[in-house]
Amino acid sequence: xxxxxxxxxxxxxxxxxxxxxxxxxxxxxxxxxxxxxxxxxxxxxxxxxxxxxxxxxxxxxxxxxxxxxxxxxxxxxxxxxxxxxxxxxxxxxxxxxxxxxxxxxxxxxxxxx
Amino acid sequence: xxxxxxxxxxxxxxxxxxxxxxxxxxxxxxxxxxxxxxxxxxxxxxxxxxxxxxxxxxxxxxxxxxxxxxxxxxxxxxxxxxxxxxxxxxxxxxxxxxxxxxxxxxxxxxxxxxx
Numbered sequence: 347x348x349x350x351x352x353x354x355x356x357x358x359x360x361x362x363x364x365x366x367x368x369x370x371x372x373x374x375x376x377x378x379x380x381x382x383x384x385x386x387x388x389x390x391x392x393x394x395x396x397x398x399x400x401x402x403x404x405x406x407x408x409x410x411x412x413x414x415x416x417x418x419x420x421x422x423x424x425x426x427x428x429x430x431x432x433x434x435x436x437x438x439x440x441x442x443x444x445x446x447x448x449x450x451x452x453x454x455x456x457x458x459x
Numbered sequence: 460x461x462x463x464x465x466x467x468x469x470x471x472x473x474x475x476x477x478x479x480x481x482x483x484x485x486x487x488x489x490x491x492x493x494x495x496x497x498x499x500x501x502x503x504x505x506x507x508x509x510x511x512x513x514x515x516x517x518x519x520x521x522x523x524x525x526x527x528x529x530x531x532x533x534x535x536x537x538x539x540x541x542x543x544x545x546x547x548x549x550x551x552x553x554x555x556x557x558x559x560x561x562x563x564x565x566x567x568x569x570x571x572x573x574x
Contacts, residue, residue, distance in 0.1 A: 352501075355499065378561050380561070380562070382565075387568075388567065388568075389463075389549055389565035389566055389567050389568055390502075390549070390551075390563075390565045391565070392562045392563075395561065395562060397561070436501060436502065438502075440561055445490070445507055445509055445515065446504060446507065446517065446518075447492075447504065447561075447563065448504075449494075449501040449502040449503070450501050451499055451500055451501040452501045
């Protein structure tokens with residue numbers, strides 16, 4: 347069965363510092379992997395996704411993630427945090443040819459001035 | 460503008476009073492889904508639909524019903540709401556999960572409180 351684990355329900359960084367949000371998944375077949383962002387009082391929007399091909403995926407707002415099959419990880423990074431990055435971030439996995447998406451519990455990112 | 464709309468955005472009701480949350484998308488998407496979001500649990504899938512008249516249970520379907528009579532609409536029905544259904548609900552749609560375009564587009568959410 348698929349599952350997604352996000353390490354750390356809250357992460358706090360200073361403005362300008364590296365952002366690292368961790369995501370590990372379990373899947374019996376090659377998965378599709380996603381990061382979504384949720385700003386306060388809004389729905390989720392796609393940040394980036396991995397389907398096939400290049401394992402380093404670039405998304406919007408300077409975020410990127412690397413698919414590491416050997417580590418079953420899909421960590422999200424951004425070199426320099428901005429105040430506007432404060433939000434909740436969700437990692438998600440779905441199976442090729444499947445109809446269900448499993449979301450992690452989410453990580454709330456705080457950015458300090 | 461391409462979007463998923465939900466109504467109402469906020470709803471306070473009492474135990475046992477039937478309610479419907481509507482969801483509509485204007486992107487001609489085949490796939491639609493309902494999720495509930497609870498603190499510490501992330502999003503959990505309630506029901507999903509692969510096309511008109513084709514629906515299936517997600518991970519937490521108990522206490523909910525859905526229907527898909529038209530491609531654009533996917534209402535969520537709570538026949539007899541209970542306090543444990545107090546949550547933030549999201550509708551989402553996708554072009555289809557049998558292609559590589561698996562991005563889901565989310566509505567703005569419906570905050571439901573059952574007293």
